[in-house]
Amino acid sequence: MFKSLRWKLQFFYSTLLATVIICSGSVFYYQVWRSTFAEVDRRLEASALYLDVTLRSFPPPIQQGLEAPPMLPPPLRPDGTAPPPPRPRRSKEQFLEELRLPQDSNFPGEVNPDDQPYFLVMTSNDMLLKKEFVPLGYSEAQSLAEQFYPQPTLTMLENKLREVRMIGPSGSKIIVGKSLRRETIQLRNIAIQFTAIGLAFLVLGVGISFAIAYRMVRPITQMSVTAELLSEKDMSKRLDLNHVDSELAGLAEVLNRLFSRLEASFSRQRQFTADASHELRTPLTVIRSVSELALSQVRSPTEYQETIEVSLKAAERMTNLVNGLLALARLDSSNADFNLQLISFNDVVSESIGLLGAMASERKVGLIADLHSVQIFGNSESLSRMIDNLITNAIIYNKPGGKVFITIRIHDDKAVLEIKDTGVGIPEEHLPFLFERFYRVDKARSRLSGGSGLGLAICKGVIEKHNGTITVQSIFGEGTTFRIQLPVFKNLD
Amino acid sequence: MRILVVEDEPDLLRTIAKALRENGYAVDEATDGSEGLSCAAISRYDAIILDMMMPVMDGAQFLAKFRKLYRTPVLILSARDTVENRVDGLNLGADDYLTKPFAMVELFARLQALIRRSLGTGDNIVTIQGVTINFGSKLVSVGRRKVELTAKEFSIIELLVLKKNRVMSRSDIFEHVYDVNEDSMSNLVDVHISNIRKKLEVDIIETRRGLGYIISV
Structure with a gap:
């Protein structure tokens, strides 16, 4: 499963998505958490300062040497309404009296249902003067008080209570606190909601990533399905380039080209097998038929002789063909049995000319040679067979009284052998296929002359084994030129 | 019975023709499809033996033209022996298909059967x-x-x-x-x-x- 590209994609998508959801959820939750507590703190501080300022508004001034704070303008309520008119001035004793608390109260341990902030005012020797639930707010008091007093210290009590403690006038202590029960519940609900939404997103994302991975992988699956449909019997199927993404289109195109090459190669192979089988069957058929005919009744010696002659001719044709096929098979196989040696190319060519002189004069064809001496790395046996073949062709397909020009020259470190005849020539449409196996320009005629149809294919194979090239030029009715280029041996010493 | 043999391999053509003649058939010889068509235009044949791979006009081209004009039974004699080759040959309008190399007696038997059928006599x-x-x-x-x-x-x-x-x-x-x-x-x-x-x-x-x-x- 983890070998599958699709599952890998899916896995990466899901992991990435989960990470993003968890991180962003955490950050968001932290922000909410922080702003909740900041709001609580802000309100508590404001309340404490308000309390402090209110206490200080009683004479005498709280700290010696400092000027009494100016009379406060009545701070506005958070809702913008004017505060209630200040109560008539009371003495400090009166105020403290108002603040006195019943001693049996377990305040601040008890938590009132609405989580209202509370305040306590204590004397310097920790005597509780006043406790009360107060409304939140009054930031104006905070800004004013900040001008006279150091920052209040904030205390967090086990996440359940939040309190502001500060030193009030005359060394008294002011504690303003609030239970965090409601905020905690709120935060917990928010956390649950976040988790639920995150999980929902994760499931959705995984589903989408499943679909995306499927869509991404589908063309590849289709490609493999198409490729699997191709077989030796039917190579005609191709990948559909219209419905493939651009990245895969390149691959599909490459594969299509590969398929085309394979198809061409298969069809060449099939054609070759069919041709070879045809070429082998034909003489075999001749042998069988003439033998059957000869044996069907008593014949005259002349008739038997004819039969044997026809059989022998067919057998020779088969021998030629088998030799040709073996030569091709050897050329196709490897370099192992192709022994290249330093040889004199012009000697090989002039030897062939010498051997074929009789045949040429019999057909009244003149052989004209101009051979520059050149050394090459080659296999003299296969080269001379090939040159025999080419010169024989040039003689056979010549006109009576025609000529064959055979030249070797050196051009760009290449030995260039040209065999040029003044013969019948080859129609242009045949030239591209001339070196293909079993390709015949004139099927009837070449078969009569005993050709196997493999000669030029073998020539090409031999030349390619020598890292050379063979080309042909021909004008129909005027003659044909074969040009062979072979690398010249260079003495590096 | 008169037979036309269309075959580009001269030795084989001569042999088949000789064997047919010895068996009492009249035989005309053609070395490619176009020659075969001209023969068919001159004489009426009881059957035609046709090679497929020939120069100038091959067996398939011959059949395509021949079948538009005549209903004479055609026996293909070919070195191509795959199922596809046989099917193609028969679809082109041939009546029988024999692959090379073949036994003379089989060729005669098939030829005889073709002629018999074309004349509407089933019995031998x-x-x-x-x-x-x-x-x-x-x-x-x-x-x-x-x-x-x-x-x-x-x-x-x-x-x-x-x-x-x-x-x-x-x-x-x-x-x-x-x-x-x-x-x-x-x-x-x-x-x-x-x-x-x-x-x-x-x-x-x-x-x-x-x-x-x-x-x-």
């Missing part, structure tokens, strides 16, 4: 008025007595039996029994007929004066 052995003619073994007997007929004589009686109840003129018979190499000799057919009558001792061949000969059942 026909008996008319006590004369039994076996097309397969090319034997003729009257009652239990075997009659020795020459190849030409047999092909004449074969033609008359296969085309029974139809009057065959001298030239019809000549055309079916002799190929283009033979010079037309007007009384050759009459000579053969009288020889057949002598050998059979039963006169199943009627003469229609001025028209020709007939075997009626």
Whole structure:
């Protein structure tokens, strides 16, 4: 499963998505958490300062040497309404009296249902003067008080209570606190909601990533399905380039080209097998038929002789063909049995000319040679067979009284052998296929002359084994030129 | 029976033609499809033996053109032996397909079967008025007595039996029994007929004066 590209994609998508959801959820939750507590703190501080300022508004001034704070303008309520008119001035004793608390109260341990902030005012020797639930707010008091007093210290009590403690006038202590029960519940609900939404997103994302991975992988699956449909019997199927993404289109195109090459190669192979089988069957058929005919009744010696002659001719044709096929098979196989040696190319060519002189004069064809001496790395046996073949062709397909020009020259470190005849020539449409196996320009005629149809294919194979090239030029009715280029041996010493 | 052999391999063409002639067929030879078409335009054949891979015009091209004009049975004789090749050959309009190398006897048997079918006779052995003619073994007997007929004589009686109840003129018979190499000799057919009558001792061949000969059942 983890070998599958699709599952890998899916896995990466899901992991990435989960990470993003968890991180962003955490950050968001932290922000909410922080702003909740900041709001609580802000309100508590404001309340404490308000309390402090209110206490200080009683004479005498709280700290010696400092000027009494100016009379406060009545701070506005958070809702913008004017505060209630200040109560008539009371003495400090009166105020403290108002603040006195019943001693049996377990305040601040008890938590009132609405989580209202509370305040306590204590004397310097920790005597509780006043406790009360107060409304939140009054930031104006905070800004004013900040001008006279150091920052209040904030205390967090086990996440359940939040309190502001500060030193009030005359060394008294002011504690303003609030239970965090409601905020905690709120935060917990928010956390649950976040988790639920995150999980929902994760499931959705995984589903989408499943679909995306499927869509991404589908063309590849289709490609493999198409490729699997191709077989030796039917190579005609191709990948559909219209419905493939651009990245895969390149691959599909490459594969299509590969398929085309394979198809061409298969069809060449099939054609070759069919041709070879045809070429082998034909003489075999001749042998069988003439033998059957000869044996069907008593014949005259002349008739038997004819039969044997026809059989022998067919057998020779088969021998030629088998030799040709073996030569091709050897050329196709490897370099192992192709022994290249330093040889004199012009000697090989002039030897062939010498051997074929009789045949040429019999057909009244003149052989004209101009051979520059050149050394090459080659296999003299296969080269001379090939040159025999080419010169024989040039003689056979010549006109009576025609000529064959055979030249070797050196051009760009290449030995260039040209065999040029003044013969019948080859129609242009045949030239591209001339070196293909079993390709015949004139099927009837070449078969009569005993050709196997493999000669030029073998020539090409031999030349390619020598890292050379063979080309042909021909004008129909005027003659044909074969040009062979072979690398010249260079003495590096 | 007159056969056209279209084959580009000269030795094979000569051999098949010779074997057919020795078996009493009249044979014309063509070395490629276009030559075959011209032969078909001149003479009527009872069957055609056709090679597929030929220069100039191959078997497929020949069949395509030939089938538009004639219904003569065609037997393909080809070195191509795959199922696809056979199917293609038959779809092109051939009636039978034989792959090379082949046995002569099989070629003859298939040829005989093709001719028989094209003339609407399914049976290989026909008996008319006590004369039994076996097309397969090319034997003729009257009652239990075997009659020795020459190849030409047999092909004449074969033609008359296969085309029974139809009057065959001298030239019809000549055309079916002799190929283009033979010079037309007007009384050759009459000579053969009288020889057949002598050998059979039963006169199943009627003469229609001025028209020709007939075997009626």
